[in-house]
Amino acid sequence: MAEPEENICFHEMFHIEGGNFTHAGAISSRVKKILKEAGFPGKIIRRTSIAAFEAEMNVICYANQGNLSLFITPNFLKVVVKDEGIGIPDVNLAMREGYSTADETIRELGFGAGMGLSNIKKNTDEMILTSESGQGTHLEFIIYLDKQNEG
Amino acid sequence: MSFVTVFDIVNSFGLEIRTGEKRLKEQVTGGYASDLLSDVIAHSRKGNIWLTIQTHPNIVAVATMKELAGIILTGGRKPDSDTLQKAEEEEIPILVSPLFTFELVGKLYQMGISGKGEC
Numbered sequence: 266m267a268e269p270e271e272n273i274c275f276h277e278m279f280h281i282e283g284g285n286f287t288h289a290g291a292i293s294s295r296v297k298k299i300l301k302e303a304g305f306p307g308k309i310i311r312r313t314s315i316a317a318f319e320a321e322m323n324v325i326c327y328a329n330q331g332n333l334s335l336f337i338t339p340n341f342l343k344v345v346v347k348d349e350g351i352g353i354p355d356v357n358l359a360m361r362e363g364y365s366t367a368d369e370t371i372r373e374l375g376f377g378a379g380m381g382l383s384n385i386k387k388n389t390d391e392m393i394l395t396s397e398s399g400q401g402t403h404l405e406f407i408i409y410l411d412k413q414n415e416g
Numbered sequence: 417m418s419f420v421t422v423f424d425i426v427n428s429f430g431l432e433i434r435t436g437e438k439r440l441k442e443q444v445t446g447g448y449a450s451d452l453l454s455d456v457i458a459h460s461r462k463g464n465i466w467l468t469i470q471t472h473p474n475i476v477a478v479a480t481m482k483e484l485a486g487i488i489l490t491g492g493r494k495p496d497s498d499t500l501q502k503a504e505e506e507e508i509p510i511l512v513s514p515l516f517t518f519e520l521v522g523k524l525y526q527m528g529i530s531g532k533g534e535c
Contacts, residue, residue, distance in 0.1 A: 294477065
């Protein structure tokens with residue numbers, strides 16, 4: 266996966282509080298606003314903010330706390346989400362659409378349908394998900410700023 | 417009808433307007449009906465009217481994120497007070513219909529509002 270360390274035009278880190286549904290979506294809304302103000306094409310904004318929303322919801326639903334970092338470089342956008350929490354025992358299983366470990370409370374809110382990670386996968390060009398059970402989860406995704414994303 | 421606004425929908429079906437009065441003149445590009453938020457995030461389109469029975473504040477986050485034209489709570493569901501507050505802040509129309517989702521979708525379809533077809 267491309268590393269943003271060189272040529273970073275912009276970087277901001279946001280804190281996400283686990284279990285707090287009141288402000289759910291606030292971080293991804295801010296990401297969307299930043300990208301809009303920066304003048305990125307609609308498709309780039311749409312894909313990044315959908316993926317960021319799902320990642321933010323995962324931290325809120327399943328982790329104690331986490332943070333989401335947005336990196337803007339000349340060639341791609343990169344989002345890194347790290348959390349501290351229960352982690353994912355089987356990452357491959359979790360990637361399968363429809364698979365979910367959400368409890369009844371989360372499902373009643375309309376989350377936990379097992380679509381979050383596959384929504385992230387579908388809306389990004391590269392995605393890496395690693396997790397240590399009982400420790401937390403590390404997610405990174407990239408959206409390239411090339412022609413196919415301009416529509 | 418080729419150009420339907422949120423206000424046309426409110427008028428035609430006697431919906432109760434709870435928030436977002438300023439945005440009722442916007443054009444509705446189509447509709448989506450689902451109570452799973454990730455499903456709505458994945459498949460709704462900008463300017464869609466969204467029918468759901470979810471009443472918590474996260475529906476406003478979804479509607480804002482996807483730039484939806486408005487949310488219709490079906491089956492006479494009452495929005496939570498913090499949902500209304502957030503919807504006012506974000507200027508998202510929240511409308512309430514006594515009809516259940518299936519009935520209202522049928523009426524909207526007859527009015528010329530469609531979905532985007534197969535996924």
